Amino acid sequence: MAGRSAICTVGTGHGLNYRGYDIYDLAQNATFEEVSYLLTKGILPTQSELDAYKKELIKARALPEALKIVLKNLPKNAHPMDIMRTGCSALGCLEPEADNFSDQDAKITRLMGIFPSILLYWHHYHINGKEIDTNSTQDTIGGYFLEKLHNKQPSDLWIKAMHVSLILYAEHEFNASTFVARIGASTLSDIYSAITAAIGVLRGPLHGGANEAAMELISEYTSASQATSGIHAKLEAKAKIMGFGHRVYVSNDPRNIVIKEWSRKLADDVGNSTIFPISEAIEKVMWDEKKLFPNLDFYSASTYHFMGIPTAYFTPIFVMSRTAGWAAHVVEQRGDNKLIRPSSEYIGPENRAYVDIKNR
Numbered sequence: 001m002a003g004r005s006a007i008c009t010v011g012t013g014h015g016l017n018y019r020g021y022d023i024y025d026l027a028q029n030a031t032f033e034e035v036s037y038l039l040t041k042g043i044l045p046t047q048s049e050l051d052a053y054k055k056e057l058i059k060a061r062a063l064p065e066a067l068k069i070v071l072k073n074l075p076k077n078a079h080p081m082d083i084m085r086t087g088c089s090a091l092g093c094l095e096p097e098a099d100n101f102s103d104q105d106a107k108i109t110r111l112m113g114i115f116p117s118i119l120l121y122w123h124h125y126h127i128n129g130k131e132i133d134t135n136s137t138q139d140t141i142g143g144y145f146l147e148k149l150h151n152k153q154p155s156d157l158w159i160k161a162m163h164v165s166l167i168l169y170a171e172h173e174f175n176a177s178t179f180v181a182r183i184g185a186s187t188l189s190d191i192y193s194a195i196t197a198a199i200g201v202l203r204g205p206l207h208g209g210a211n212e213a214a215m216e217l218i219s220e221y222t223s224a225s226q227a228t229s230g231i232h233a234k235l236e237a238k239a240k241i242m243g244f245g246h247r248v249y250v251s252n253d254p255r256n257i258v259i260k261e262w263s264r265k266l267a268d269d270v271g272n273s274t275i276f277p278i279s280e281a282i283e284k285v286m287w288d289e290k291k292l293f294p295n296l297d298f299y300s301a302s303t304y305h306f307m308g309i310p311t312a313y314f315t316p317i318f319v320m321s322r323t324a325g326w327a328a329h330v331v332e333q334r335g336d337n338k339l340i341r342p343s344s345e346y347i348g349p350e351n352r353a354y355v356d357i358k359n360r
């Protein structure tokens, strides 16, 4: 137990809940914007509150000229998570948070709104030599992301898939990146620093980076039977299979059942008959051999793939969603702050006499 929080329960007798609302209820019925409002402000919005919030998020998509220059100068072959991290940090230089945090709500909305623009401005500039604007027909973060990526209006099915995925990714108690954001807040640092640090932590393949690694793994195989023998061989070689296992859950990740269904639905939608069976074959071997289950990252990978999203953008989408959770934790930490500073058990040498440099 590393602290107290009123934001999320992960298992431990309660199931997965955001501010007391069941994740299945939210994933089925809510939009991502309602959930990010819930997480960051503590309550579900009324229709007029939601409308006003969405307008603010749309306004927050705009990129300052100085940030565009930064994005143009970042290399084409940089990892997109480095773009997200650097974009967040650069915005913190251009539009810093007030020292007394009086504008924290506005900064949170700004970050939620601008993250898709940061990624897609960089993407189009380097891939297509085009400087995109941030106008869109879409009034949601998921719809805006898909429209700007593909330069065409997304289907309702894909927009719903984005809502569900963003809702599932939005919050998960004291996971590594959120805990880092809270540590940042606990030093009374600004919100950009806390979230920049969290993005860096999310990038690792043992955490958010696993969705990209899972897609790379799935792409190694062209059939379910090939995947079965391939995963057996990897397990024999003691390889880690990305997208499986969890530090908190012991027999299943409750988010998996939802995202797996969406993966199946989108496979049908795009007429892909190989990737879903390959994924299920991997799942079966992992359970039969190791009693390990897919976590949220595993079927998120194919869900995004079916929507034509490049694999390297999977973890940046996680950022677009988890910013809501990170921000909620920053606000909560600030509300009753105490510096987070754990201790370590010392296992180094004892009582050594200093040796003069000439005699070492």
Ligand SMILES: CC(=O)SCCNC(=O)CCNC(=O)[C@H](O)C(C)(C)COP(=O)(O)OP(=O)(O)OC[C@H]1O[C@@H](n2cnc3c(N)ncnc32)[C@H](O)[C@@H]1OP(=O)(O)O
Binding pocket: 205, 206, 207, 208, 210, 239, 240, 241, 242, 243, 244, 245, 246, 247, 248, 290, 292, 295, 296, 297
């Ligand atoms: C949204 C998220 O961040 S969800 C997590 C995303 N991360 C991944 O999918 C990465 C792959 N999974 C893992 O590395 C781990 O399961 C973690 C990091 C998620 C949890 O790890 P821990 O609780 O520390 O478990 P740990 O890594 O000690 O594993 C325990 C045992 O299970 C094995 N194991 C755990 N996960 C896996 C896996 N994905 N593939 C193969 N073996 C695994 C370990 O090798 C270890 O075996 P051993 O006891 O024989 O050495």
Ligand SMILES: O=C([O-])CC(=O)C(=O)O
Binding pocket: 169, 171, 172, 174, 175, 176, 247, 248, 295, 296
């Ligand atoms: O809780 C964790 O350790 C990782 C996780 O599933 C998440 O951050 O969504």
